[in-house]
Amino acid sequence: MGNLQEKIYAKSPHFMQNWIVSLYNVLAYRKRYSGKYKHFVKYYFKNRNLSVDQLSSIQANRYSEFVTYAKKHSEYYNKTLGDITASEDITNIAKLPIINKETLRSNYSGIYTIQKSEGIVSKTGGTTGKSLEVLYTHDDVQERFALLDDFRSSFGYKLGKKTAWFSGKNLLSEKDINKKRFWKTDHIYNVRYYSTFHIHGKYLEYYLKNLMHYKPLYMVGFPSTMYEIAKYGLAKNIDFPENTIKAIFPTAETITDDIREVLEGYFKTNLYNQYASSEGAPFIFECKNKKLHLELQSGVFEVLDEENNPSKKGRLIVTSFNTHGTPLIRYDIGDQIELGTGACTCGNNNPLVKEVLGRISDYIYSEEIGKINLGNISNALKGVKGIIKFQIQQDEIEHLLVLIEKDETVFDTKYEEVFLKNLRDRVGTKIEIELRYVDAIPVEKSGKFRLIKNNIKDKIQN
Secondary structure, eight states: HHHHHHHHHHOOOHHHHHHHHHHHHHHHHHHHSSTTTTHHHHHHHHHTTTTOOOHHHHHHHHHHHHHHHHHHOHHHHHHHHHHHHHHHHHGGGGSSSOBBBBHHHHTTTHHHHHGGGGSSEEEEEOOOOOOOEEEEHHHHHHHHHHHHHHHHHTTTTOOOEEEEEEEEEEOOHHHHHHHHHHHOTTTTEEEEEEEEEEOOOOTTHHHHHHHHOOOOEEEEEEEHHHHHHHHHHHHHTTTOOOOOEEEEEEEOOOOOOHHHHHHHHHTTTTTTTEEEOOOOOOOOOOOOSOEEEGGGGGEEEEEOOOOOOSEEEEEEEEHHHHSSOOOOEEEEEEEEEEOSSSSOOOSSOOOEEEEEEEEEOOOEEEETTTTEHHHHHHGTTTTSEEEEEEEEEEEEETTEEEEEEOOOTTOOHHHHHHHHHHHHHHHOOSEEEEEEEEEEOOOOSSOOOOOOEOOOOOGGGO
């Protein structure tokens, strides 16, 4: 929303705010679902069972077309790619320079191929620093939503089916909070948006009660918010009705084994993961067999080690075919993945991904142990009751600050000892651990929650 719309929204009563949200979506969806959207939907549906050779051929052709487009329309890429021979051949992609977020941020005007007035602006949340602002063409947006909708439709989802959405939309007023009302509803498309900025122990019962009353068929959005609601229900022995939620589609955050187990167990449904980004990374989708697949038609995925050599596990470098407004060519997205092996029986012949490991900065560093990733840290709650949420901040190599929200009625010194032992088992015996109990751990400006905040990356010698 623009500033004027935001002022009108802020002064409107609750029922009117719901309709403003609905109207905003009508206007947004016109851009997403018009133009070539239906063409893209048919295209990706038709291509669901292509062989890996056919998918690789499409990828190579699209790569050639995309690099040619970028060299022609982007001043930055015309300079950086102009002297590279055979740069349009995917087998020579390693000859192209890698760019990172700072390069992108510092060269907006030269990288953009269109004016802001011609495209659609997307801003990242900036969870680890400054935000990014990328431009999409209308075709880019329509193709990206077609890809997403093709993925979700294979599990029954369709726009208009009742959905609970947990995202970084800050839509609440003080009156809403006083009334313990943490949602707004799009009555046209049957979407209820739940705030991710008010996930506090004293409010969780209102989220859960409303979810049970609303009875959505699908849950979409930040898994950390759904996770807190589910853990509250489990702790209070509140049984979630069976056969309500047909599927959960998490976005934006890393899915750990613990998060998956809690969400699928409590809501009595299946979670199907997907990976992309606000900048426009190509897609990774989870199939019915719970296996992750690269979507080769959406871009090129390179997994590199610290010396920029191809690796099975490492940092992810992407070239994304639906970023014509702000071309991403060999872009260091800041995440890491581990590639899988073999083939899947689901019918999707795209290559497998063993695990999306999340942000490269999502680790704790211990000189005794080395890097401890987010998945290991999240498992520190095993055998622990009464911790609503925790976050580890590392500002010094020798020291960890652990913020903890606790349920006073359950948590005691016994569980603190178990939690501390679990942490010690993961980070070693030498690093100092400071536990600090707080009323609430804030989310980022984007509405995302970060379990780990590593602020010492520059001090670590790899």
